[in-house]
Amino acid sequence: MQAIISTLIDRKTALIQALWQHLGISIISLLIAMAIAIPLAIWVEKHAKTAAVLLQIAGVLQTIPSLALLGLLIPFVGIGTVPAIIALVVYALLPIFQNTYIGIQEIDPSIEEAADAFGMSRMRKLVKVELPIAMPVIISGVRTALVMIIGTATLAALIGAGGLGTFILLGIDRNNTALVLIGAVASALLAIVLSYLIHVLQRVEFRYSIATLAVVLLGFVGYGTFKAVQQPTDQIVIAGKLGSEPDILINMYKELIEQEDPNMKVTLKSDFGKTSFLFSALRNNQIDIYPEFSGTVLESLVKTNSSETENLNSHQTYELAKKKLASQYQLDYLKPMKYNNTYALAVTKKFAKENHISKISDLTTMQNKIKAGMTLEFIDRSDGLKGLKKIYGLTFTAQSMEPDLRYQALAQGKVNLVDAYSTDSQLRQYNLVTLKDDRNFFPTYQGAPLMSEKLAKQHPEIVKTLNKLSNKISETDMQEMNYKVNVLKQSPKKVAQQYLKQHNLLK
Structure with missing residues (x-):
């Protein structure tokens, strides 16, 4: 607990900035998703076949892994806030569209007939009758989308969009539990607070709800424009x-x-x-x-x-x-x-001594004993495990792990061989040895x-x-x-x- 409090004090400015970034990305994504999904659901309400197709498309989009979607967007819109918002909007469409469509569909037909009997126009009936009745179901979809957005927005840190994900990623990378907890708890609290505010918004008149959402959107857009104008040219x-x-x-x-x-x-x-x-x-x-x-x-x-x-x-x-x-x-x-921050293979000193290994070629005689944990990038690179296997005749398989987690797994005995960089602090921290690249496979890595x-x-x-x-x-x-x-x-x-x-x- 002391570590968490100390970290909060040291990083309070960074936390406020990350919280604001996370809030901005989440709110803008939610409002854009609502602006797309709600009118679309209203439009297809009388067209069941079209609605079924759109629901299917929204469902398929939501099944795309978030990292894959971000990777697909990068060539087209670069990195930063824009691809993060696009991805979050994609994930938010289904619950909002589905709940809006269902909410209007389930209105009692007799109420619809009464509205028609009073001579209401399509728009007046929508605003005065259908949306107010369907609002609880629509709000339920919006709240579901909001929680999903805030959770997924932590990945925005991977593409330079900031947010609370920076604390989580930094905590994992530095093996700092306090940072991970701060990022995760702050994200959860943000979801709870915003979900409650939406619940409160549900109780006011429909026109006031729309006005509030418009003010919030204009506020974020205005602040972003102001920051862009104020940014120094040099x-x-x-x-x-x-x-x-x-x-x-x-x-x-x-x-x-x-x-x-x-x-x-x-x-x-x-x-x-x-x-x-x-x-x-x-x-x-x-x-x-x-x-x-x-x-x-x-x-x-x-x-x-x-x-x-x-x-x-x-x-x-x-x-x-x-x-x-x-x-x-x-x-x-x-x-x-x-x-030269080149690749290396690392083992514990105990494992090296017990198996009499000091160089990579020694691994060929004991491949049945190897339990490797390596980063996905190293496993997939031709100057990583792929090429290493060809040059050294290695056949063992490796389990993919996040960079710092593989060192923890090695220290805990869950794996006995990891990839490393020659300047990694964990080599000293966990008292590890690197195996000599006796066939000079790894290229030079000068920064x-x-x-x-x-x-x-x-x-x-x-x-x-x-x-x-x-x-x-x-x-x-x-x-x-x-x-x-x-x-x-x-x-x-x-x-x-x-x-x-x-x-x-x-x-």
Whole structure:
């Protein structure tokens, strides 16, 4: 309990911001879904076959996994708030449409006949008779949709839309139960409060309900417009992938840039998501800079042929990555840091000693004993498990796990082999050893800032400033900094400042 209170105090500003983001995304998504589903249900009320088809379509849309839907939207609308809202609207359509249709369908026919006998027009009958009677059922659908939206909106953090999901994802990544609980409890309380407010809204007259919803929508739209207008033109947005290491690096970028030009406004978007999300955001000008690894560029981001990438040393890997990014995407890849954050396979010291293993090729003699837990990305990459099996003749299967959960599973004895990065703090935290890549399979992964060529030409001082990190930060340095953030619970900003000051890069 003390840890939760302490975390709340330390992160109260971030929590308020995340709560506001979550609220905004949820309310706007709900109102848009209502604006689509309710009129559509009213329109098809007299057309049973059309209603059945639309209900079927809405049901199918709701079965699409949320992550898959977000992934499908990214190529068309980029990342951030827009795809998050689209996805949430899709999920909210079914309960609102279905309840509106059923609510109007179940009105007693004698009431409809009485309204017709009084000579009411279609619109007057709808507003004065049908909607008031159907309102309890409609509101029930709206409340169901709202709870669904608020729960699903936590995934918006994966594509840079913010919200309470940032606390949950950060908590999982840092093995911080307090952060997970704060994000989950805040999300649940938000759902309860908003659901109650909708219940209260149900008791007022229909016209007042519509007016209230309109005011809420205009308020959010107006605030968003105001923020867009107020946003300074001289602003750089720097994003980082999930994890402590990208968070430390982007804080270094911010400190260096703002030291060089105090008038430059730098905004950080930490724990932004996976590689593909960040790369898409950069190409769509939604972010300006993010740290990327040379091996990842060649493996996942640019088009290459096998002959180009064979037997490359670290310098050749970086130069090829830089060349391909410039020719294919007009992106500028700045000078790399010293450390090589390459993939590795890790086991406990006890397991290594008992089975007399020190290198990856030793695994071929004991594959029946291997219980592997690995990240989905590593399992699916050709420079990960797929390629590793071919080069080393391995046949074992691996269970997919979230990055930090695989380390916990290894420590608890549920698995005995995991994939790792050479700078992971968990290697030290759990007293693990990495197996030697004795066939030199894993490529070089040197980190460097990635930005558009246009930004590099407009702000050469930023290029010069960030290149100060070139050939800085060893693997030991990076692992130690990750350890401070993940285990000692120091802030990435503080850790970044400490390193920069120690190496005379920050005044």
